[in-house]
Amino acid sequence: MTKPGAPPRDRPGAQRRRRRRGPSAYAVLVALAALAGIMLIPFLVVVFNALKTPQEYTSKGPLAPPSGFDFDAISDFWDRVDFGHVLFNSVLVSGSVAVLAVLLSVFNAYALGIGRIKGRIWLLALLLLANTLPQEALVYPLYYLAKQFGIYDTRLSVIIVFTVVQSAFGTYLLSSVMSAFPRPLLEAARIDGANRWQVLWRVVVPVVRPTLSVLLVFFFVWTWNEFLIPMVFLISNENQTVSVALGVLQGQRLMDATMSSAAALLGLLPTVVFFLIFQRTLSRGLTAGAIK
Structure with a gap:
């Protein structure tokens, strides 16, 4: 116990942290x-x-x-590819894929990790195998399906493809997280009268929200950087994303070095801004699992 008027003593943890800060x-x-x-x-x-x-x-x-x-190079590139419309396409596709893939991953992982459905080990192994397949092996089957359903050369086709592809990884990750979910917490919610839908949204989702935020950021950035499948599926100029517009214009050899740099800068800035906005969310999600 310290005397009145005496400076407060540091806690042992604070003293240890202060001693660790050395050269x-x-x-x-x-x-x-x-x-x-x-x-x-x-x-x-x-x-x-x-x-x-x-x-x-x-x-x-x-x-x-x-x-x-x-700013002539930036202005010329903006006008040549109608960058405002191309940027809208990329934001629409990447944002839709991020949200839909997270929702699909939550539903799948809830069934596999908490519902414990039959054959869950084989399903998880299949999802893990799907993450290892190269996109070149998926192009023709997906192209054929898009032609058959009449959604070829539409942004919807790319959104559907990448929602399924990204949710395979999200399901595998979230199922491992939900399989370790505290069972007494679930039983207490069921005793209180919560059904499965209420258990998912009022108990499970708030606990795994940091992991969901990390997946949301990753899915957005990964989809933004995709090139092969959007290049095959989006052949018209009005549906192209930023990465496809940059690649097509480079292939036509219509740009000099300054315009190529302007194109790279305009293509990079949206992802940098998005990452800076969600930086705190990403760091909290990555460190949430280390703190009990």
């Missing part, structure tokens, strides 16, 4: 800052070249910073 901790911090700076170099090079004129790029090279801010 090694600062060395690790400096090393991480240096690594982050090295990883940002390609992004800075892209920004530099996107703000140059073709003449300045030719005379000074790709690594020199721009002498001014020239």
